[in-house]
Amino acid sequence: MNPTQDVAGKNAFSWRQRALAYIAELQSQLDGYNDGSAPARGAQRHLDAAREAAAAEPSLKGAWSGLAVDRTWANINKVEVALLKLIPDMELPWWGSDVLARALQHLGPQDPRRAKLEEHLGGQDGKLSPQDRTLAVITLQAANIAAQQEKVRLRSFRNTILISTAVMAVVALALSVVGALHPQAIKLCFNDPSTGPACPIGRLPSPWDVAIVELVGLSAASLVGAIGLRHIHGTSAPYTLPIVLALLKLPAGAVSAVIGLMLIQARFVPGLSELDTSAQILGWAALFGAAQQLITRLVDEQGQNVLRNVRDSSRGVDNP
Known part of the structure; x- marks a missing residue:
């Protein structure tokens, strides 16, 4: 053959x-x-x-x-x-x-x-x-x-995003492992004096708290990323940069959900120091997971700029 x-x-x-x-x-x-x-x-x-x-x-x-x-x-x-x-x-x-x-x-x-x-x-x-x-x-x-x-510039940018995605995924995995082995190490539970303790799962710290928060954050990030796909154009270049950019949002959403709840726990957000139900905790996890779009949007814009500079016969002859 x-x-x-x-x-x-x-x-x-x-x-x-x-x-x-x-x-x-x-x-x-x-x-x-x-x-x-x-x-x-x-x-x-x-x-x-x-x-x-x-x-x-x-x-x-x-x-x-x-x-x-x-x-x-x-x-x-x-x-x-x-x-x-x-x-x-x-x-x-x-x-x-x-x-x-x-x-x-x-x-x-x-x-x-x-x-x-x-x-x-x-x-x-x-x-x-x-x-x-x-x-x-x-x-x-x-x-x-x-x-x-x-x-070459397109491939270099794609590889950079892939490395960033892998690093973010390792961080998310490490957080979930630490949370599973030492539930008290990453505190995602809150204690409202009027209603008592509240954790992502039930009333007591669980080895699954970090994992469930990351899952909610990842889900919210994927939803926001799907909505953002309307701004992404396909490309005839041999590197699937739009897909790589979309993958970055998933571990970013998982990590930002955990970090966001930790900031609330540390009283960095005035008025939100005590969440009194699991639903509220997971709701804020979803919000922080979706908020990763504020950062990755800048990466998306840079990616589109790189794609626009890769020109072929289908892209016209206007000045690069």
Whole structure:
């Protein structure tokens, strides 16, 4: 079975399918220009490497490092540049718009290569002349490097959020373990002189107090997070950042519920030093769990900014 057929099976991902389709298109173009020269042979090697990377077996290490994504698109970009060098002069004019669009997507308006290419194409009705081939090659290379850096920044941000989520989950787990082993260590019970003691579960401290508070906080966080999904847009990038951002809210809600009740216990909130029923305690746990949105909202906004800076042909050509 060839790699292309294998990747279409159970291990397929959408970015791999898009990459393989584009590789097939590039292969057909390269076949038409392959004259056996050294540049053509080099382009074929890059195309084979891109196909191999796109069809490789997915792994957790590869997903974390982005090795398959980087190798696939780096080699595809090399083939694009090689084709621009190989195509005959008579077909060159029609590449002007494509190269300029790539430059507008990924290079800033002050980039001298983009500005020079815009100037030259503007005076030639958008058609690329043989005299500007070298300029187009240099500009395309720069735009491709910028596009790769955009994906690297996206992956780095996603990995940072994953680490933060894991750390928060460990903290939540540690709190629940301590609460189970030493119910008196994390005091979530209150003692109203008129009604007597009140705990998250019943009237006496329980090994399950911290766990039930975290569960309520996590549930409230998931509800608020679901409501917030209306502001999150999908992405064609190979990293599922919106899902990762949503996962961060769950352990954050669990931890904030416990910390919030501890602050009430410590009389940091005037007028709420004594809660007299389990329902009130769990109600405040839900409120503090939902309140994590005040912090994670800032992370969501940063995530959307990172996603907006990852541009492709579907995102238009306005300035990054």
